[in-house]
Amino acid sequence: MQYTLAHTITSGNIKVQLPSSKSISNRLLLLNALSYSPYEIKNLSDSDDTKAMLGVLNSNSTTFDVGAAGTSMRFLTAFLSKIVGEWVITGSSRMKERPIKTLVDALNQLGGKIEYIEKEGYPPLRIFGSNLEGGDLELPGNVSSQYISALLMIAPTIENGLRLTLTGEIISKPYLEMTLALMKDFGVESHWKGNTITVPEGNYQPKVVTAESDWSAASYWYEIAALNPELNINLQGLKKISLQGDSNVQKMFEHLGVKTKFSQKGTVLSNTGSKTRKFKYNFINEPDLAQTLAVTCCLLNIPFHFTGLQTLKIKETDRISALINELKKLGFVLNSNHVDDLSWEGDKCDHSTTEPIVIDTYKDHRMAMAFAPAAFQFSNLVIDDPMVITKSYPNYWQDIAMAGIQGLEK
The missing domain is CATH 3.65.10.10 (Enolpyruvate transferase domain)
Incomplete structure (x- = not known):
């Protein structure tokens, strides 16, 4: 199955109930x-x-x-x-x-x-x-x-x-x-x-516990906020003081123009319009955010150099190679030592086509979710095997429809 992505630039306020971590x-x-x-x-x-x-x-x-x-x-x-x-x-x-x-x-x-x-x-x-x-x-x-x-x-x-x-x-x-x-x-x-x-050896004690909402899932909303300045996004269920290392996404996206405000009503993302000229980051502690940041930086025309990516090769797919392959379809030429780094220096290749641009997801949920917001800039974008998102965020397609991205089954 494939989704052809239709998009409209939506403005105003939206509220999103994020999945649990x-x-x-x-x-x-x-x-x-x-x-x-x-x-x-x-x-x-x-x-x-x-x-x-x-x-x-x-x-x-x-x-x-x-x-x-x-x-x-x-x-x-x-x-x-x-x-x-x-x-x-x-x-x-x-x-x-x-x-x-x-x-x-x-x-x-x-x-x-x-x-x-x-x-x-x-x-x-x-x-x-x-x-x-x-x-x-x-x-x-x-x-x-x-x-x-x-x-x-x-x-x-x-x-x-x-x-x-x-x-x-x-x-x-x-x-x-x-x-x-x-x-x-x-x-x-x-x-x-x-x-x-x-x-030490010991006994666990039973306890009533509640799982936090997922900061990794929140990263795709940061990407949408960076690409669509007219949206204010209210994310539900996140903790400011979190057990999740991926909560650092809020600090990363400050460099890409997204401000985070916490309140009792939720976590609100807004676009400041202020962007860095080049983004450098070591993902040793947050490898699952690399795909989101790579796609966002390319779409914002911000050169980047990422390190600390050594675990990406043994994830759902070789995520370094997958990013290089799929971003090239959008006209971005990335480089890597194929061990632990990934960079884009602003190099581009010809991608002018009226034919659908099919993004392969490699059975990797994060490929589908990181690339979908590219529909704001590419009107002929197609996501192959879109339901891989059920691995971590089953309601992703319904939720991003609120931001103006609609997946139409092909």
Whole structure:
């Protein structure tokens, strides 16, 4: 399926109820299970990833398919490794290309028994759940934070807890801080000194909890505010003091002309018209915002240089290559070392065409949502496989219709 995007420049005030954070929701689900909580989580995400997580935790089966839900794959691998029994966990064709060896090796080092069913180092996995023994463990700090969070969350429930030393540069640090903060809400204290995180053996305590709205989803509204100066956007459910590292989007977009005002009525975005001449940023802590910022900067004709993008190659797709390919269709020529950076120096190529410009989404929800606001400037824009957005923001297309972008099925 494809969406042809029709657009009108809309003015005035709009109010948007943002989805719940799937990062927080998935952590809360695992902590709820580990604490044997009788309480339901309030404002739980209705994203595909959270549904996959919930489906496994509520299932009586021994074989689970989490589809494209990377968070669920990592968190559940750790969880199932300590639940006595034999389990099989698999996913989509892309999931079978996403590495998981670092996490599997760590769990096996703690006494787990996990085997690869197909390709070494990748799902699907056969897990023989058993009692794990903790102690000292060492991991590179530049691996996916989901591996580390998965280990941290099960740490209190394994013998002797866990003393985890992260070597080298630590990336996506806010996600680890989020995990530890939520663990504290469930009664487990931790200690992070230097590169070592210590989690003692202990018991989680059940608690009534509410998931925050999603700052990552808010980023697309910042993009819309930057591209449409006539709109005032009121976002519902965000916390000014947030567990989410992506709340830093408000500071980034100050450089792109968007002001944020918090009140009891919501978070209001307005366009100041004041833009930087060049935008430089290290996304080491907020990699999920890189696509939004890259597309926005190009559409505003602001050259940029982004670093800290090393995890983008193992996301739903190789996001660095995907951005280069799709922005070229809009006439923007980007450069990268294809390891950890992406830049645009203002170089353009001919893109004048009356033919539809089809943006491939690569089964990646953030590609669809980051590129859709380009419809303000390109009247012949088409989004391929538009419903990938259900991974994190199921109501995205209905919501952005309020901003004047309408997806028409093709």
